[in-house]
Amino acid sequence: MDFVDPTVRSVYETLDLVGVVLYGMIGATIARSRNLDVVGVIFLAIITALGGGMIRDLLIDNGPPAAMQDMRYFGMALLGALVSFMIHMNSRSWEILRVHGDAIVLGVWAAVGSSKALANGLPWSSALFLGVLTVVGGGMIRDVMTGSVPAIFGGATLYATPAALTAAIMVALDEVQKSGVTGDFPLILVGLVVAPCIGAGLMIVAYWRGWVLPGTQDISWAAQRKLRQPMTLARDMSRQRLRLRRRRAKEAADEAAEEAAEEGSDQVSDEDPEDNG
Known part of the structure; x- marks a missing residue:
């Protein structure tokens, strides 16, 4: 110095x-x-x-x-x-x-x-x-x-x-x-x-x-791959749940439409033809 x-x-x-x-x-x-x-x-x-x-x-x-x-x-x-x-x-x-x-x-x-x-x-x-x-x-x-x-x-x-x-x-x-x-x-x-x-x-x-x-385990390729696996699995499960909800919603909508159509046809068949005249 x-x-x-x-x-x-x-x-x-x-x-x-x-x-x-x-x-x-x-x-x-x-x-x-x-x-x-x-x-x-x-x-x-x-x-x-x-x-x-x-x-x-x-x-x-x-x-x-x-x-x-x-x-x-x-x-x-x-x-x-x-x-x-x-x-x-x-x-x-x-x-x-x-x-x-x-x-x-x-x-x-x-x-x-x-x-x-x-x-x-x-x-x-x-x-x-x-x-x-x-x-x-x-x-x-x-x-x-x-x-x-x-x-x-x-x-x-x-x-x-x-x-x-x-x-x-x-x-x-x-x-x-x-x-x-x-x-x-x-x-x-x-x-x-x-x-x-x-x-x-x-x-x-x-x-x-x-x-x-960060430690070596946090930045290594193997560790990153291991970290990505749960994320990929979670993403796939989320997509599956979303598809399942959509399918169930579509099925429920189709069932509701069929029930409505059946009720309408039953009402028409139960009506008296003379009353319609």
């Missing part, structure tokens, strides 16, 4: 550390729900808070990971674990705070991950991947270590998608700036402000509206 405005860098560093505390709290809370001991709680707090960024820096291979060079990161992760020890994180208010804080951190970390990749000369695909990995890497390792399927792989509201959108905006703005269309205007600086807001907004809306990505 040395290539951006000092004010923006300061804000990002602050939000980065706040995110480490929050993710440390999340990791420690999950560890407590699994009845792990103190070592397990601390370890999961550190992995959840720092895992994604450390993997990103190792893949970029430009010196030791940032968390290894600045001990504040480990301190903030431990602070998050300590807070989860002292406060019961199982209320509705904590859930709302966690989601909204997580959304802000998601946008910041995705923007940082993609911008670091771009600053080190990596292609746009790598920047997109590292932006998402920075956000979800720690949580994935945590879930695997606790024997769970990573939450980003399905069942939860949109999470990796907002991170990917944030990284994609950063990549797009970087490409525009490289083209020279904007001249010396620091478009990447605009991205560092706008992209996280969009990503965070999408995650918050997805949470409140319950948006999830």
